[in-house]
Every structure is written in structure tokens, then in C-alpha cells.
Amino acid sequence: MVDRNSPVTEDELHVYVDGELPADRREAVELWLASHPEDAARVAAWRAQAEAIRARYGSVVNEPVPDRLTLDRIMRNRRSWGAIAAAVAIVAFVVGGIAGWMARGAAAAAPSELEMFANEAISAHRLYIGEVRHPIEVRAEEQHLLPWLSRRVGTTLRAPDLSTFDLKLLGGRLLPGINAPAALFMYESGSGERITIYVSRTTEPRTSFRYKISDAFGALRWSEGGYGWVVTGPNDKPRLKAIAERMYEQLDLRTPSPSRSSAGQLISRRGS
């Protein structure tokens, strides 16, 4: 038999608030609360918390479900699991940054390696885009540009195709980097706008896209697979983000796979 007069524990108060207390004990808890104002206040506070949470997020269920989350849409793509997995990986990668930002709290005071990276990239960008005659060391037309930079940087580099942004590869140059040599690729648009891509080895774990503003420039950087990347250009975040996504998509699909083209489509659809 349950002793109606036994003291109410804190656990029981939670169980009571969450509606899981057996009926025969509920009454005892209510009696207890009537004579223990501190406990009653705690219970009221917990209930108010739950109310606030429901008030804040409860209405999400009434929102129309976005197309991409309908089962039909997801099933239609089932035949290309590889493609979806790739897209999801990229999505997770891109959104990871937002979560990282929200989960921050013990942010380190010292600049991270990737942050120093971004500074280096911005300095290089600032210095070389102003050069009229010698913005680059080796022109894009020269066959040895990529093999050379790849060898010095230590990975097979490909210069992303950014023609959808009206950006044409001018060429590249080698830079000292922070821990290891860095490659700087420069692109130019028909209107003369210049964008640079900076890449070098890093010990930073994989990170998501981060944006940094420095005067008129914006730099988007991330790291992946032991390499850090920074895209620098005029401070236009949506555009730089789109460029970075396009690059990431091309670089990520470096390993040829049968689902490659469909993955590309998937990602560009998502990005549009």
C-alpha cells in the first residue's frame, strides 16, 4: 500500500508535473504542495517552462511541410542514394556552422588556425588583386599551373569552374602559408571583379563555412580533409556563399562516381 503521508521526493514532483504519477499518489502530492510553498513554486516554475517551450515551438506543426521534406520527394530520389548521401553530407556540413555558432559558449580566445588562415588569405587578396600587370605568377593557360601548385601544396588541386558566376580563372601563385605552402587562385569577371581562392594544409578539424568581413572584403572559409579553404572577394555574402558552395560541390565530388551527375543536380537544386 502506498503511504499517502510519506514525504514527496523531488523525483516525484517531476513525475507529477509530467503527468506520469499514478492517480493514488497524485492526491498525496497535491496535499504536500499545499503545505510546502517552496515545492509548489518549483512545480509552478517547471510548468511555466513547459508552457513557454510549447508556446514557442508548438505552432511548427501547423506550418506547411516544405516540399523537400515530403516523403514523395524523398522517395523519388531513392534510386540515387549515393547522390542523396552526398547532398546530405554537404547540407550537414553547411548547416553545421550554424549549430556550432549556437553551441558556442566556451569560445577560445586565441584565434584558431583557420582564422589566421582567413587573415592570410585576405592579406594576399588585398595585395594581389590590385596588381594590374602581375596579379598572378602562372597563368591559367599554362599547363603546369595545377601540377605545380598541387605538388607544392601537397594535394591534387583543381581550380573550380566558376563560369556560372561569370568568373574566369586568371591563374595562380604560391604563397608561404602558415604551416605549409599555400596556393592562391585568382578569378576575374567580365567587369573586372576579382575573387581569390586560398588553400593550404591545416591541422584544423573539419569546419563549416564561416564568414569574415575585412574592410570592403568578405572571406568565406572552411576546412575539410586536412585542407583549409578561403574564398575572398568583395563583401557580398550571398554571392561568396554561392561561390563557396559551388566550389565545395565540385571539390567534394573529386572522386568520380556513377551518381556524380545526379548529385550535382541535386545540390544545385538545393542551392538555388
Place this chain on the structure above:
Amino acid sequence: MGTFHQDIEAAIPALRRYARALTRDGETADDLVQDTLVRALRSEHLFHGGDVRSWLYTILTNLNRNRLRSLARRPTLTPIGDDDAPDSAGPEAGGRDIERALALLVEEQRTALLLVVLEGLTYREVAEIQGVPIGTVMSRLARARVQIKAYLDGERPALRRIK
């Protein structure tokens, strides 16, 4: 199999709600839901009856944990997406407070609290989803509530530490 898909479809709005509260960001939340659905369909053959909804919550909870764990360092640059439209639910002061309070919790506590108070799951279901004994779920709930209360009462406790 028809009902399996129907059960999944029926759970999507609630999954979105849970993910939204977990991540406090609409886009991130929907990405998590999408990832969850893809995995659920892919692992359909591994599902041997039981509550589809709980199973989906389990996948989403695990994906979210992986996501947070993969963020080893917290650089101080602006996150991309910070100029995204604010939540349509409206940032009234109370909503922002509870949002900030939730943000202070460690992931396990936030998950336990949201599954119970927002999703209405039982302690037993939450214990299964989190893969821990019921007692652990209860202590997570208790700690979550103490922290939120302290925050809302105006204390500004030290931000959560990395374990």
C-alpha cells in the same frame, strides 16, 4: 508497407517541431528532418515493428548529437546564415528567453526535456531513445529545469562548459 510510410509521413510535422526546438534554427532543423527521413527510408528493412515515431525521434536525436560532436571548435567568425529570415513564430520576449535558456543546456538535457514537454513522450520512451536508464532521464530533466529556472530568474550562470 503502406502504413509504414503513412506513419512516417504523419510524424513529419512533429519531427520538424522537435528539430526546430533542438536547433533553434529553421533551416538546420529541416535539414535534420530531411536527413532523418532519408535514413529512415533507407533502413526500412531494419525496422521490425514498434513505434515508428519513437524510432524517428531516435534517428533525429542521434543525427543531432553527431552534428554537434563534429563541431570540435567554435571559431568566432559570423556564422553563415545569420541574415536568414527570423523565425516566423515571432521573437516575442518570452520566446527569446526560453530559446536562450534552452541554448544553455547540454545536449542530453535539452533532448530529454524537449521530448517530454514538447513531444509528450513518456520517460520510458525517452530512455529508449537516449539509450539510458529512466533514472538518467529523470536526472537530466531535473538538471535542465534547475538551469532554465536559474536563467529565467535572472541569474546568468556560466555558459555551458565542454565536458
